[in-house]
Amino acid sequence: MAPAPMITSAATADKVVHEIRRKQRADGPATVLGIGTANPETCMSQDEYPDYYFRVTNSEHFPHLKDRLKRICKKSGIEKRFMYVLNDEVLEAHPEFTDRNLPSLDARVEITSKAVPELAAAAATKAIADWGRPATDITHLIFSTYSAVKAPSGDRYLASLLGLRPTVSRTVLSLHGCYGGGRALQLAKELAENNRGARVLVACAEMTLIAFYGPEEGADDTMIGHALFGDGSGAVIVGADPDDAVERPLFEMAFASQTTVPNTEHLITMQHNMGGMDYHVGSGVPEIIGSNIEQCLVDAFDSIAVKAKWNDLFWAVHPGGRRILDVIQEVLGLGDGALAASRKVLREFGNMSGTTVVFVLSELRRRFEANGVEGGEWGALMAFGPGVTVETILLRIASGLKKN
Numbered sequence: 001m002a003p004a005p006m007i008t009s010a011a012t013a014d015k016v017v018h019e020i021r022r023k024q025r026a027d028g029p030a031t032v033l034g035i036g037t038a039n040p041e042t043c044m045s046q047d048e049y050p051d052y053y054f055r056v057t058n059s060e061h062f063p064h065l066k067d068r069l070k071r072i073c074k075k076s077g078i079e080k081r082f083m084y085v086l087n088d089e090v091l092e093a094h095p096e097f098t099d100r101n102l103p104s105l106d107a108r109v110e111i112t113s114k115a116v117p118e119l120a121a122a123a124a125t126k127a128i129a130d131w132g133r134p135a136t137d138i139t140h141l142i143f144s145t146y147s148a149v150k151a152p153s154g155d156r157y158l159a160s161l162l163g164l165r166p167t168v169s170r171t172v173l174s175l176h177g178c179y180g181g182g183r184a185l186q187l188a189k190e191l192a193e194n195n196r197g198a199r200v201l202v203a204c205a206e207m208t209l210i211a212f213y214g215p216e217e218g219a220d221d222t223m224i225g226h227a228l229f230g231d232g233s234g235a236v237i238v239g240a241d242p243d244d245a246v247e248r249p250l251f252e253m254a255f256a257s258q259t260t261v262p263n264t265e266h267l268i269t270m271q272h273n274m275g276g277m278d279y280h281v282g283s284g285v286p287e288i289i290g291s292n293i294e295q296c297l298v299d300a301f302d303s304i305a306v307k308a309k310w311n312d313l314f315w316a317v318h319p320g321g322r323r324i325l326d327v328i329q330e331v332l333g334l335g336d337g338a339l340a341a342s343r344k345v346l347r348e349f350g351n352m353s354g355t356t357v358v359f360v361l362s363e364l365r366r367r368f369e370a371n372g373v374e375g376g377e378w379g380a381l382m383a384f385g386p387g388v389t390v391e392t393i394l395l396r397i398a399s400g401l402k403k404n
């Protein structure tokens with residue numbers, strides 16, 4: 001071991017600190033090294049859902065609301081969704097879950113504070129296996145959810161389920177809604193690039209149980225939420241300077257940014273109330289995203305001085321709703337297949353909030369492995385949520401995918 005340097009002046013101290021910081025940082029960009037996803041066992045086709053929902057919430061006396069739910073379901077671009085709450089035993093044990101006027105938050109939190117980290121553990125276990133190193137090599141954990149509000153938070157339970165080391169550095173992100181996955185990945189990038197050797201586990205998990213209740217006259221959001229949202233968990237291992245002997249780099253994260261659209265704070269909201277989590281999804285969300293997305297992309301690519309043509313990129317866009325994808329495709333002038341991974345995830349799982357973008361990344365990786373990398377090496381991951389907030393991450397295909 002080299003002897004510690006003698007600090008003889010302020011200039012030497014600056015040099016020593018500079019050198020310490022240089023050694024603490026990674027050389028290369030944060031890179032996705034493993035991905036895993038999981039869903040609850042219970043699943044329902046979108047066609048069956050309106051009958052199920054109005055039956056279990058004893059709401060057949062609202063036929064016009066049922067018709068509206070049917071119309072939204074038909075146009076949603078969703079074929080099926082996985083939901084923990086699709087379980088008669090849960091609803092029989094908790095009749096208060098179907099009526100938002102009855103106090104039910106305690107019982108919901110009791111269930112989700114266990115079930116949500118367990119769902120996250122199922123996805124994380126797959127991501128760790130995909131990565132190929134032991135769980136005890138994970139240095140940082142970022143857990144994102146709005147479905148389990150309790151302390152100690154679900155990250156602690158998740159860490160113990162996975163057998164992470166006691167010194168793992170844990171962070172919880174909550175109530176970021178559908179941009180939670182994007183935010184968690186950005187934070188993982190900062191951690192991985194600023195801590196040489198760090199291996200960050202990002203785990204996102206959401207359960208609609210926290211906001212499942214019967215329809216109410218005038219509460220249009222209930223119908224839209226019940227038509228779109230599903231349960232799922234996505235996990236990603238992020239690290240820089242991969243060890244090629246054991247790790248397989250999938251996507252480099254070249255740049256990341258967050259944009260808040262002014263005067264839109266009223267458009268997407270969530271609040272925990274005694275009868276479950278209230279949420280509001282304003283009718284202008286697709287248009288607001290559509291009129292801001294291109295500038296976010298231009299700013300991001302300008303920051304790294306890369307000239308990008310939208311149709312040459314691969315896309316991991318949060319499928320918040322079918323119309324959001326349609327509007328994005330239109331304003332960016334994208335070809336028909338550009339958002340295929342997002343549309344497939346929407347079709348097979350619905351909108352799983354912040355978790356969904358991890359499913360899209362996983363689907364893109366599956367496509368690249370099956371068909372080889374077609375088109376350019378650059379891509380964009382975009383996620384949206386309350387704020388209105390837009391998360392942008394510029395991705396580059398890494399060597400582990402190029403080899404196929």
Ligand SMILES: CC(C)(COP(=O)(O)OP(=O)(O)OC[C@H]1O[C@@H](n2cnc3c(N)ncnc32)[C@H](O)[C@@H]1OP(=O)(O)O)[C@@H](O)C(=O)NCCC(=O)NCCSC(=O)CC(=O)O
Nearest residue numbers: 068075076177178220281282283285320321322323385386
């Ligand atoms: C819901 C849709 C699939 C409906 O498809 P179309 O727009 O093609 O069909 P349409 O115009 O005939 O609308 C069908 C019915 O849906 C209703 N409708 C549409 N948007 C609504 C909204 N935001 N709130 C309440 N109702 C809404 C219409 O009034 C209509 O009711 P009627 O038939 O009675 O006249 C689509 O609009 C869509 O994908 N919208 C985007 C949804 C969205 O904002 N998702 C973001 C979720 S939040 C998120 O992802 C982030 C987060 O949670 O943090």
